């Protein structure tokens with residue numbers, strides 16, 4: 264018998280004969296979390312992610328590129344990693360190089376340029392597919408066009424988020440978007456820059472991931 | 486069924502000697518202060534996350550029902566998880582013992598001719614002593630969680646399941662870095678220390694052949710491994726190296742994705758008082774064609790190591806509801822005074838006392854189950870309502886009553902049984918059941934009180950000796966008429 268069969272046999276030999284009712288998660292959320300309207304959701308999202316040390320800027324659908332440029336200039340960053348296969352990445356690649364911001368593209372497999380990503384890229388720009396108001400959380404589904412390490416390795420991560428895609432809760436997000444019917448290779452919730460309190464409970468940012476997280480929030484009430 | 490497994494040996498600290506180690510800590514004012522301060526901090530952070538008692542209570546009830554529902558179907562869910570993960574391209578391995586788990590992991594490392602494995606925080610990997618096994622096999626195993634990195638540099642073990650280096654001061658860490666990290670001068674600035682760790686470990690994330698991680702929840706319906714963390718090292722370990730190996734206990738499964746949000750909320754709020762962790766990392770497959778990063782191989786090792794023993798008994802099964810938040814230790818008056826190392830087990834504190842007997846047998850852990858005042862704080866804060874005090878009483882019975890005990894057999898049942906002690910208690914019970922015996926016994930006690938020794942073992946080390954009164958209450962009442 265394999266370890267697998269032995270473990271399963273042990274468990275089966277003593278399984279409870281009755282299985283209780285499935286837990287009613289929907290009912291708990293219906294009675295314990297309020298569903299807010301768009302502006303309030305955006306406000307709540309912003310409050311919590313700022314508490315976690317992220318910077319949030321309200322931008323318009325047409326004006327985010329200008330804000331992106333301003334953020335980079337203020338931080339004196341002249342290089343931004345972009346995802347060339349995405350609409351927002353292509354737009355940046357078309358405009359920012361003219362303003363003296365180099366825009367290297369994440370267009371080849373990591374194996375061919377790992378050291379450069381770790382050592383020579385100060386910032387990266389991605390989109391968030393959605394967000395969660397309750398906890399101030401960004402939802403990213405990295406893919407072939409916008410790879411996983413973009414939101415992890417560069418010290419500054421700038422994220423474009425449409426306020427219309429903010430959900431009240433994590434539960435609402437996964438239900439509304441039908442996550443159970445298909446998750447990507449990697450789905451991520453990000454709620455601030457990387458941090459640790461492992462030394463004497465003293466909070467320090469920039470543990471292993473980004474030291475700074477900037478959110479460009481499209482449609483946020485000014 | 487439940488054949489005794491070879492007890493797994495702990496390399497750093499034997500499980501015996503608990504009392505001596507506990508005394509060392511109690512006598513050390515610095516450690517006492519560290520733990521007291523840290524526990525007060527964590528308790529107040531948790532309390533701030535649960536301002537509404539009704540919300541907390543109903544969420545705990547939901548968390549409990551989710552865990553119990555899933556445990557009730559555990560064997561089926563394990564099979565479903567395996568099928569789903571396999572369909573997603575993740576390879577599943579099963580291990581009954583720590584040795585088997587190490588063999589599986591090292592086998593994968595050998596196949597890839599791995600020299601370096603970077604590790605995200607995984608208590609199960611501590612449980613199987615993977616670092617030692619890897620070292621013995623000539624493979625470097627480097628901890629990358631800041632706390633774990635610190636304790637590994639110091640050649641120690643974590644003293645807390647959430648905050649591994651909680652027993653260390655920043656000055657000690659500064660010294661440790663200055664002495665062990667090449668090119669580093671002494672600094673006790675916390676930001677600077679973290680940046681040193683970041684620099685060293687970023688090199689290693691690039692170099693590593695294997696990334697190892699734990700799992701917080703494994704979702705059967707989607708075949709997804711979920712990881713909770715703040716630092717980003719878990720994401721590094723599961724994304725940068727070409728191979729990712731995850732290891733988990735067989736109990737951490739939920740059937741449905743919708744079971745995750747309530748448990749995640751309970752976990753981060755109970756553990757560190759955060760409404761959510763910085764990262765929640767959900768992995769459902771290796772790198773797909775066209776994707777530009779992520780490991781091309783992902784493995785999951787499912788470890789039993791005594792969990793099936795706890796599973797076999799309806800009451801003890803509740804032990805497996807645990808989501809490893811650490812709140813029970815943060816609120817434990819014993820843990821706060823003796824710290825995590827005194828226990829000598831991978832999992833310290835209340836959860837350690839109720840899970841370790843299944844992993845190590847009662848022979849090695851019988852002292853632990855008595856190290857509780859049964860104050861009940863652990864059971865009150867547990868986010869999934871594990872009745873820890875009840876389980877401690879049950880385990881005391883299992884450890885100290887005469888074998889054989891009721892089915893199912895626990896490893897080391899009756900290991901603490903003493904014929905003399907149980908005869909004394911039987912005598913005591915007989916005396917208290919019979920009025921005439923009781924009268925004779927108390928009469929004798931009041932006459933023979935001079936024979937009571939003045940040294941009564943541990944009792945008199947800090948207290949005056951116990952002595953029967955010269956006059957019984959009944960005699961005094963009689964005199965008053």
Ligand code: SF4
Nearest residue numbers: 807808810811813867
């Ligand atoms: S027993 Fe409960 S309180 Fe303790 S670690 Fe597990 S879930 Fe948390």
